[in-house]
Amino acid sequence: MASEAIRSLMDHLVGGRLRIPAFQRGFVWDAERVAFFMDSVYKGYPFGNLLLWRTRQELTHERDLGPYQLPAGDPEYPIDYVLDGQQRLTSLFGVFQNSLQAREPDERFNVYFDRQAEDSLQSSQFFALPLDQPVDSARYFPLRVLFDVVAYRQATEPLEGDDLLLIDEMQTRFKEVQVPTQTFETDDRGRVAIVFERVNRLGVELDTLQLLSAWTWSDDFFLQEKFEDLGEDLEPFGFKLVGEDTNLLLRCCSAIIQGEAAPAALMQLDGDEVRERFDEISNGILGAIDFLRTNLHVGSMANLPFGTLIVPLAVFFSAKGNSSVVCTSAQRKALLKWFWRSSFSRRYSSDVIRKLELDIQAMLQLKGDVDDSLIDIDAPVWRSFFTGSMFNTSSVNTKTFVLLLTQAQPRSFVSGAPISLQRVLKDYNRNEFHHLYPRRYLKDLGYETSDINGLANFVFMARADNNKLGGEAPSMYRRHLPGDGQAAILRHALCPASLFSDDYDLFLEARGETLTRAAKALVADGELDVALSSYIADDWDPDDIPF
Template sequence: MSDLSIRNIIERVTSGRLRIPSFQRGFVWDAERVAFLMDSIYKGYPFGAAILWRTKEQLKSERQLGPFELPEHDPDLPIDYVLDGQQRLTSIFGVFQSDIEPREVAPWTKIFFDLGAQSDLQESQFHCLTADKVDPERHFPVSTFFNVPAYRQATKDFDDALADRIGGVQAVFQQASIPVQLVETDDRAKVAIVFERVNRMGMELDILQLLSAWTWSEDFDLQEKFEEFAEELRPFGFHGVGDDSNLLLRCCAAIVNGDVSPGALVELNGGEVRDRFTEMVNGIKGAIDFLRANIGVATLANLPYPALLVPLSVFFAAPDGKEVKVTKAQSRVLLSWFWRSCFSRRFSAGVIRNLNRDVEEAEKLRTGKGSNLDAITAEVEPAYFSDQTFNVSTVHTKIFVLLLAQGGPLSFVSGSPISLGKVLQAYNRNEFHHLYPQKYLKDQGRTTSEIGALANFVFLSSADNKTLGAVAPSLYRSRMDDQAVPKILEHAFCPAALFDDDFDEFMAKRSQVLAQKAKELMGL
């Protein structure tokens, strides 16, 4: 731990040595907070240490210091980038410096010491004032404390007592120091970890911003590219993919390096990221097309685990102008892997390890090198569907919904096909209802968990649910198209025992049917 005086801060900024990396947020303090900081420094109250990253290599993308554009630095000298304390350092520099004109209006820099205020441990003696609010006999501009000519001009009419008093205030700031922790390294992975830990209780680390800072070029900004890609995906219901920067970065790292660990993300080669960006975009688009066409996934919200996109994007990654053609054998492996990953909850734990293994096997499958991608142990018992309750936000419900979609469900009233694309894009509770109506089961004394079990749900619109009514299945059967009933049940993976009004027997049989269907999808 070392200290920086206010004069040191001014000199380092004006010489270009103290800089702001682009992965930091901008200056956000208001005038009241800046004035409050001045009061804390004056009264000797703790106001936190700054953390600086010292490196020999200047980042290609930087942020200006609040409204101040930073000057060029001497390439022979190291650079100190601010990892923590930007708001405090910017405030101190902005208030006391007099060499750099702000690029925009910065009223918060106009801080005055209130000569008329009583000394108070709690109340601030420093205020930010506009020109029309300044009383020259009461408000002294602290901006003059490090500017000798300006200070002399501001105090030239003071009597000895007043000059001594303001001189004492000036001395406090001239002698004040800011605690500094210095991280001296050219290892960017270490910088990412430090930044993450510093901001864990505040702003979450955004690895995209970190990576953007050292992959940027005049014609390539990674953040902008991701934003453009998000908009491109919007019409297809997958705008959420483009908004998930960590998911996109994992896809990128998987394609470029075959490794999705945090360390691998920040070690990505900027030039290779730029050169292979189109390949990554094609890989994600191919993965989305495959999920839409073969599983019925209509939006990112349908995916039990967004991480499923990563190995798929590796398989479908192709340079611009080329396309990965999937053979029937490859498609079977991909589908088996998808369902086994879902039912084994593969990406609930050990995500990085499992992703790296699957990324490697997906690459082998694409290149015909003998892949074990779907060699994943997975078991599904009927209890999976009878013991877990329906909630559209949970993983097991998303898996269940996608399983039901494989049957090509029909309307329980008319027997006409359900437009799954629209239903799954909307993806809300109103499109799914109980086979044994909720009120009917409550009247029988059934518990909430029994009523809400997965096996008691089906694709059923609110309109069809109202038509069928809150009566026993044997009664609402008459409201269904009689000739279509066998097909309706078949497409819903639902046994005819539904209409026997024996809830326990029905749940046992339907759970068995669903478990068998899950095993078929997994290739078991």
């Protein structure tokens, strides 16, 4: 790995050879963090490397370096764009440089060395001081003069003895610092796309839409605005977040226009073509969401096991102008089986790009005919899926479990009335789900939290219903259920009658088997039998428990 001195990096920035691409977020560090970073550099603590992309293709759009507008570079030389390390680089430049005038004063860079601060391994010896207050020069020494020979001589002129030695030593440390850099050089958009995606996986906040805009698209391309408008259209249905997920939407664009959603394909998107065919893209996304809402009771993005499921569906439902794709019965069944097999097999938890490519091509085949390749997904379902997975509304298994429960059209445990799934799932949260065997009851019996919070012990239940039933044994809270509706309530909850046995182990075995049977039906047929009775795995008679 190479390295650069601070002085060298500053020269590259002022010379226009080191730039900030528009797809980087802006400078966000506060004054305290900048000063603390200076302390780390001074003390020789590791502070990470700069990741640079070297190219001869100047981007259409670039970002300023904090409050500084960088000058243009020499077109004869390549440009290094900063992919990772912008906050650190901006801090170093803002604190030490004297060449460029900031758009407005920024006290985050007004950093001083406190000569009276204890030389501590933990505490900082550097502080950012307010611009509008006088500075005690007998105590604080400005860092902005360290790389300016004339200014440094003037600032140190009053010092002598140990004070001068301390400042000279401080200057030497900063001058000798080597900032590690890692540079990859290419003008190949495919390579950049792959590196860009992998940097994003490492947690560096880069914006794919901004990358495309900065590289290839003109100033009059308003795709971001169109995405926002699409989000507004979807807000009443609980899907506004789709319009805010630019990476998902760009994959939909690429999948519909180019038949693939790999990073390299994204880089080949042409702004004019996306604009001209945006009706296809919009119709595809709207059709996908309508299918999910109508056929699977998906009330919001939060309900989906994988947001990526929208991409292949958008390909199937894409249509020009005001037209729309109407599913045949066979196509609908194929889409449903694909959804359930993808969800139960956790299809998009790994190797996402390859699986997307397969599913996109299969969707294109399905639009013309029913093609078995779409549902050629191995998705075995075991009882441990329900008895061994913990309930967590953000996990893939829980989201799949919740959507399974919706297919049985659950009812209130207190009133017996059907639950409004669109309302509940639109405002998806933990309060709409509660334990069948109350947590307090099981804790008193000595069960561990992991045993209590498995998926098999949960059901759709509003907080008010849960409060009504209380923390009693099921055989006791049974009296709050409508007498003539208990069988229907249990059936629509995919819940065996042994719920009222007060034998938790017996119940878990039967509920786990019931849910497994229902899941296998969805994987095999795409839908549950409306009677539901065939899924209930129980030979226990609830009338054995007297009131």
